[in-house]
Amino acid sequence: MRLKSVLASEKGFVRQVVIVMVILALIPAISRGEFFVSTLCLSVIWAIMGIGWNVIGGYAGQVSNGHAMFFAVGAYVGAWGLKAFHMTPWITMWIGAALCMLLAFIVGWPLLRLRGHYFAISTMAIVECVRIICTNWDLIGGATGVSFFEKEMSPFYTLQFQNRVPFYYICLAFMLAFIIISRVIQQSKFGYYCRAIKANQDSAESAGVNSTSYKRWAYMISAAIVGIGGALYAQYIQYIDPVSLLPLSNSMLIVLIVVMGGIGTIWGPVLGAFIMTFINQYARALFNQLSGLNLFIYGVLCLIIVLFLPKGLISIFTNDKVKGVFKKNKESGKEAE
Amino acid sequence: MALLEIKNATKAFGGLKANEDVTFDVEAGSIVGVVGPNGAGKTTLFNSISRTHDLTSGQIIFDGKDITKYKAYQACAHGMGRTYQIPQALEDMTVLENITVGALLKHSKVFDAMEKAKEVSEFCGLTELNGKLASGLNVMQKKRLEIARALAGEPKILLLDETMAGLNGVERDEAIELIRRINKSGVTILMIEHVMKVVMSVSDKVVVIVSGKKLMEGSPEEVTTHPEVINAYLGGGHNAGR
Numbered sequence: 001m002r003l004k005s006v007l008a009s010e011k012g013f014v015r016q017v018v019i020v021m022v023i024l025a026l027i028p029a030i031s032r033g034e035f036f037v038s039t040l041c042l043s044v045i046w047a048i049m050g051i052g053w054n055v056i057g058g059y060a061g062q063v064s065n066g067h068a069m070f071f072a073v074g075a076y077v078g079a080w081g082l083k084a085f086h087m088t089p090w091i092t093m094w095i096g097a098a099l100c101m102l103l104a105f106i107v108g109w110p111l112l113r114l115r116g117h118y119f120a121i122s123t124m125a126i127v128e129c130v131r132i133i134c135t136n137w138d139l140i141g142g143a144t145g146v147s148f149f150e151k152e153m154s155p156f157y158t159l160q161f162q163n164r165v166p167f168y169y170i171c172l173a174f175m176l177a178f179i180i181i182s183r184v185i186q187q188s189k190f191g192y193y194c195r196a197i198k199a200n201q202d203s204a205e206s207a208g209v210n211s212t213s214y215k216r217w218a219y220m221i222s223a224a225i226v227g228i229g230g231a232l233y234a235q236y237i238q239y240i241d242p243v244s245l246l247p248l249s250n251s252m253l254i255v256l257i258v259v260m261g262g263i264g265t266i267w268g269p270v271l272g273a274f275i276m277t278f279i280n281q282y283a284r285a286l287f288n289q290l291s292g293l294n295l296f297i298y299g300v301l302c303l304i305i306v307l308f309l310p311k312g313l314i315s316i317f318t319n320d321k322v323k324g325v326f327k328k329n330k331e332s333g334k335e336a337e
Numbered sequence: 338m339a340l341l342e343i344k345n346a347t348k349a350f351g352g353l354k355a356n357e358d359v360t361f362d363v364e365a366g367s368i369v370g371v372v373g374p375n376g377a378g379k380t381t382l383f384n385s386i387s388r389t390h391d392l393t394s395g396q397i398i399f400d401g402k403d404i405t406k407y408k409a410y411q412a413c414a415h416g417m418g419r420t421y422q423i424p425q426a427l428e429d430m431t432v433l434e435n436i437t438v439g440a441l442l443k444h445s446k447v448f449d450a451m452e453k454a455k456e457v458s459e460f461c462g463l464t465e466l467n468g469k470l471a472s473g474l475n476v477m478q479k480k481r482l483e484i485a486r487a488l489a490g491e492p493k494i495l496l497l498d499e500t501m502a503g504l505n506g507v508e509r510d511e512a513i514e515l516i517r518r519i520n521k522s523g524v525t526i527l528m529i530e531h532v533m534k535v536v537m538s539v540s541d542k543v544v545v546i547v548s549g550k551k552l553m554e555g556s557p558e559e560v561t562t563h564p565e566v567i568n569a570y571l572g573g574g575h576n577a578g579r
Contacts, residue, residue, distance in 0.1 A: 189441045189450070196438045199427035206387060206421075208413035208442035208490055 013183055016267065017176070024172055028165050035285065037164045043277040044171040045233050050257040050269025051178045052225030057255065058264035059191055060218040061198025062112065066123030068250040069130040070100040070223040074230025075240050076140060082158060082235075083148035089159045093231035100227030101220040108219040112212065115201070124248065131246035145241025148234075159235035171232055175270070178225055182266055185221070194218050198264075226254070260305050262312030271313050338401075340365040340525050341386070341494055346395035348378075348385050355381040357549045359395075363494065363542075368516070368526045370540035370557075372533075374569065378549040379529045380422055383498050386527075387419040388412040400493055414442060418487030419496040422529075424479035426471035433458060433467040435482055439489030454489055461485040461515060477508050481515070488519065495519060497528040501535050513539055537561065545569075 007014060024044075028037060049071060056062050074096040081092030111122050135143045150158045161167045185191045196204035197211045205211055234240050253276070261272020279301060283294035309315050339362035348356040355378040363369045371379050385392050388409045397405050404412050413419075418439075427435050436454035437447065444450040458464050461481050466474065471482060480500050487495055497516070501509050509532065516539055520526050530536045536543055536557060543560040545552040547569045553560065560566055 187447060189445050189447060192434070192438055192441055192447060192450075195430060195434075196427050199429050200425050202389065202409075203421070203425035203427060204438070205409040206389065206413055206419050206425075207439045207486055208410050209438070210408075210410045 010183070010187075013266070017179065020267070020270070021172070021176060025169070028168060032165065034164070035281075037168060039278055039281045041164050041168050041171055041236055042281065043274045044168065044175050045229055045236060046253070046257055046277050047270045047273035048171070048175050048178055048232065049226050049229040049254050050261065050273050051175070051182050052222050052229060053254045054182065054222075054258050054264065054269050055185060055194075055225065056215075056218045056222040058258055058268070059185065059198065060194040060215055062215060062219070063116075063120045063255065064123045064219070064222070065120050065248075065251050065255060066125075066127035066130075067222070067226050067254045068246050068248075069127045070104065070226040071230040071233070071250065071254070072130065072134065072240075072242070072245040073100050073103060074227030075234035075245055076134075076146070076230075077227075078231035078234040079146045079148050079240050080140065082150060083146060086153070088157045089231055089235050090157075093228050096231050097224040097227040100223040104220045104223035105216065108216050112215045112219060124251065127246060127248070127251055131242050134242040134246060141241065143242065145239060145244075147239045149238045159232070160238055164236075167236065174228060174232065178228075179266060179270070181225075186266065190214065190217070195264075256302065260302065260312060262314030265312070265314050268312050268314040275313060338365070339363060339398075340400055341527065342396075342398040343382075343386065344396040344398065346382065346385055346397065347393045348381055348390070349393045355549050356385065356546075359546065359549075359551045361544050361551060361554055363525060363527050365493075365525055366520075366523070367541040368520050368528070368539050370536040370543045371527065371529045371546060372531070372536055372543055372560075373546035373552075377546045379546055380498060381549075382546065383419065383496055383529060387417060387496055413490060413492075416491075416493035417496065418490055418492030418494070420480065420483035420487055420498055420500065422498040422502070424476065424483050426474065426479050426482055428470070428472040430471055431467065432463055432469055432471060432474070432482055435471050436463075436485045436489045439486035442490040450489075457485050457489045460518070461488070462511075476503050477512075480504075480512075484515070484519070488524070492524060494525040494527060497526060497530075499529050499531060501530060501532045509535065533561070 027040060049067070053064065053067050056064055074093065077096035077099060078089045078092050081087040081095065082089060107126055111119060111126070114122055134140065140146070150160055155161045155166070159167065159170065193204065193209045193214045196207065196209055197214060201211050257272040257276050258269045259272070260276060261270065262268025280294065280298055283297045287293040305313060341363040344360055346356055346359040347354065359382060371382070373379050384390050386397055388404065388407045388411070392405060395405070396403060399412070400416060402415065404415060407415070427438060430438070433451065433454055436458055437450045440450035440453040440457065441447070444453055455467070458467055461484060463478070463481055463485055466478060471479065474482060484495070484497070484500065500516070501512055504512060513535055516526060516528070540557050542554060543557050544554040545560055545566050552566060552569060553563060
């Protein structure tokens, strides 16, 4: 009964979810090429991380530039769980998420007192610390990293697939779950309070919002989602090391995906992740003889998006002016909030 | 019993004492006006009462509880609503969403809070603007919105910081009418006000603050005819009643 009334009030959202999911589920039918499907998997993983970052960065307005650390924690826990204890990522990813929450709680204690740019810079510093620790901590592999490819066990146990199509659907299921969580957050008291903090923290406090506590919870939820993304990534790539997991560019890419897609929206991170990952992967493959050119193209495209669609790509579907041009594609799916 | 008691409130910023030894009571159900020249420390006093910052010394008793060490959100949860002199609307949110944030204090379900918000919005005459972004409002509308957001939290006392500043005559009369209606609905009001006419017409009691200290308190008539007040606040030779 309750579910029915919720579904009735969320008709628009349910329709969006169905359309987007059907489209994404059918994409592998276009091509099953290895590179194409790999890029799809990466896109979904980055979308999950974008959704996670969006909780603290988009809803609560605290721009964290250090989310690669949660990404790495999730990845390391998944990797070592499988390598050392033969534990399935289906279990270890939740342990990783819990650890991410704990880490966010501890790190957030001092950092969330800072506002604006100070918070952004301090999170950047923390992730650098984590990178140096991981590089020098031999127990967890140090600079050489962890290689944990498992041939013996079932791919559904290890989440390591030769053919990546099933993995794509598993990631998609996770993304769906987080999309729904994101929507629930957005429509709840928690979401309203986060938006109030983003808009004006002092004003929110005098309206009865305990900003410290709400920011901390937003940071922890955000960390947990990114941690799950990290666990999926580890099983996708099957080899992890601090250099590939914890560079500043990874932290920035998470931010970029959300900002490009549409900050504070449900579908922005998804749209951003797909477009960014595809551009990045294909530019890299196409211009492999000219190293760096892919980043150049990437940068130019980012610049164009920022200049002409400052509210993110998702505004194509919400902005009335642009809508006129795209009127025919109105039902094409990723309508924003 | 007094709803709000301010006891020897002192607030110093370094060597500057913005408030010194201010003591007064606010009776439940009354409207109390705080007046004083620019820079007298009225807003500082308000910030101390609403717990935006800490007192250097002194005590604030609200509804039988010592709230001197409370944080702003705790004071709010305890029944203290406030507005700002420079409106602090949640700019990226619509009018209704702004009020809903206030209403969520007493209604944890968004749907219920929104119903409450609609009610309050109508009470404050904002219904037509419900769907508009707060950043698109003019100053008067923003001030109303602040009042509405504070009211949505069902406060026992409402602290209004210069609600009338920058309003024209008609708007001012509307605002006075709104304040009267809020008071009638059972909310005690403590207001800072520059416009003497407003203070005179609505206040049960007026507290005069000059250079951070309380000069006197009394009925509007007593205050406006007191020679020292006229001298300090309005400058010599003026008739305060005009």
